[in-house]
Amino acid sequence: MVPDRRLRDELIKFGRLCYERHLLVAMDGNLSALLPDGSILCTRAGCHKGFLEDDDLVVIDRSGRKLRGAGNPTSEMQMHLACYEERPDCRAVIHAHPPISIAFTIANVSMARCVLPEVVLTLGTVPTVPYETTGTRKLADSLRPYVREHDAVLMDTHGAVALGTSVLEAFCRLETVEHTALITKTARDLGGAKELDAKEAAHLRSMGLKRYGGPPAAVAKVDQPGADLPAACVGCSGCANPHPQGIAPKSELRMARVTSQPMAPSPLVEAAIAQAVLRALST
Numbered sequence: 001m002v003p004d005r006r007l008r009d010e011l012i013k014f015g016r017l018c019y020e021r022h023l024l025v026a027m028d029g030n031l032s033a034l035l036p037d038g039s040i041l042c043t044r045a046g047c048h049k050g051f052l053e054d055d056d057l058v059v060i061d062r063s064g065r066k067l068r069g070a071g072n073p074t075s076e077m078q079m080h081l082a083c084y085e086e087r088p089d090c091r092a093v094i095h096a097h098p099p100i101s102i103a104f105t106i107a108n109v110s111m112a113r114c115v116l117p118e119v120v121l122t123l124g125t126v127p128t129v130p131y132e133t134t135g136t137r138k139l140a141d142s143l144r145p146y147v148r149e150h151d152a153v154l155m156d157t158h159g160a161v162a163l164g165t166s167v168l169e170a171f172c173r174l175e176t177v178e179h180t181a182l183i184t185k186t187a188r189d190l191g192g193a194k195e196l197d198a199k200e201a202a203h204l205r206s207m208g209l210k211r212y213g214g215p216p217a218a219v220a221k222v223d224q225p226g227a228d229l230p231a232a233c234v235g236c237s238g239c240a241n242p243h244p245q246g247i248a249p250k251s252e253l254r255m256a257r258v259t260s261q262p263m264a265p266s267p268l269v270e271a272a273i274a275q276a277v278l279r280a281l282s283t
């Protein structure tokens with residue numbers, strides 16, 4: 001039996017599942033897994049992930065050079081290499097184009113929020129990496145600080161990347177992101193998505209990191225107030241309605257910043273609050 005047979009079978013199986021679960025279509029996305037010798041098994045460029053065959057998988061070294069297989073490695077190879085470099089605990093990466101999650105980034109609605117208890121417990125929040133051109137080293141580099149702290153991230157107007165200690169774990173995280181997006185979108189369609197109580201969110205996250213682990217950088221924050229949650233989850237009242245220039249007035253409730261970075265208090269924010277209060281008082 002080929003030594004990497006098990007991982008080959010898993011990439012083929014989870015590629016099909018990504019397609020069947022509507023997480024990607026056509027030639028979208030790419031999957032990879034770390035082989036025992038440290039090289040990387042990944043999908044080749046230009047193949048349909050729903051119908052992967054053995055020949056669609058290539059082996060590359062940690063600098064992206066092809067070692068075995070036919071065809072070129074995926075054009076998003078840099079993205080995968082960055083994940084393995086930043087996260088020594090990572091053994092599998094899946095990049096897909098989950099439609100509802102992508103729509104959140106296009107609509108500028110953040111998924112770095114605490115809505116579903118079980119997601120806060122097991123995954124934390126999902127930040128959005130600012131837009132960069134697909135397939136570039138710039139995009140891969142912009143992912144680095146985010147994947148250091150999160151197991152799943154969104155890329156603005158593009159897609160999602162999920163990391164795991166196995167292909168199954170990476171797939172579960174990807175699936176969870178899209179499922180959360182679907183529930184949140186449905187709630188918003190029905191009138192609004194309420195968020196978890198700040199204390200409960202912090203309690204859940206800290207419990208989850210202790211019970212299930214997570215990115216080493218997140219686990220290191222487990223005993224800090226709010227653990228690794230962004231300010232929007234842990235009681236920054238203004239953060240419930242942030243705006244690129246500060247806190248938005250009520251009429252712009254649909255706006256939300258797309259990163260997990262807490263907003264530093266600034267005169268701009270103070271001025272925005274004062275204006276919003278004045279406006280509210282005068283109506």
Ligand SMILES: [Zn+2]
Nearest residue numbers: 029134158159
């Ligand atoms: Zn992509």
